[in-house]
Amino acid sequence: MARIIVVTSGKGGVGKTTTSAALGAGLARAGYSTAVVDFDVGLRNLDLVMGCERRVVYDFINVINGDANLNQALVKDKRVEGLHVLPASQTRDKDALSEAGVADVLDALRERFDYIVCDSPAGIERGAALAMYHADDAVVVTNPEVSSVRDSDRVLGLLASKTKRAEEGREPVTEYLLLTRYSPARVDKGEMLSHEDVHEILSIPLLGVIPESEAVLNASNAGVPVVLESDTDAGQAYNDAVARYLGEERAHRFLDEKKGLLGRLFGS
């Protein structure tokens, strides 16, 4: 049975698209056929982060309107077998994403894929609401920073009340916390909320902690999902998160600062 995962956050710029690309690529690499769907109508970017922007012909709205079928619109990833991208439309008409249309496309994707990753736009408006509505699981991307944590809590409230699962009184959406842009050095100094702090406030299981890393920008510059950069800290952290999502138990790495001799002498 296919599962729909929404990658959401409320706040913008916390790493939803980076996470969607990484999660999609990681699931596909683990052998599951996966589609990553960009819900950010008007601000298509998933294609760019995943490096398939020049092969986009049709988009999500084209499929909803019947201008193209799903096969024509899905862009096949060239690196990972079984990974596909459904790009968002660049239209400025936000209403183009109709509720019935989204439901139909997701139903069709369920038939073909093991996992469908929905990359939510920022905010809690229509696009974000549609991205989460059909979700079975939610990855709430949060930065260790006050506005992001507050927005994440708001989004958790919506996941509990405004999703199809909530409306039908089924088992609630399974929520996971993914902490990104984490800086262990600043946490050590008491300048940044720790993963325990954020976990305590939001009280949902921690899927992973992605360290603040140059690798993320380097990967998006190149159009490569960062999870495929296996020799980088962020790539490994995402890989661990994907493994945990798939039920594997893995210890959290990258929670401590790498310390040199001086750090060990003078640090706490």
Added chain:
Amino acid sequence: MSFLDYFRSQKKRSAAVAKERLQIIVAHERGQRGGPDYLPMMQDELLQVIRRYVDVGDDAVRLQVDRDGDYEVLELNVTLPEGSHSPVSAGEP
């Protein structure tokens, strides 16, 4: 604990402040979230009624719905200003 911590602990760490502020605002917002839709309107009307008698600020009335098993408890908190014993003159006939 290294000797540098002695200097660091001079002022409250910013992360601790952030956590405290978040816990308060998140608890407050969760309290409102679970409640019925009419809550903000009721809060507003209560404020107007109280203002007929006492001059209070916009945040004087706090409503919170708590769940305890099968029943809900509506908690109403009104903060009166100091020396609020005399009625507002505008409220007099």
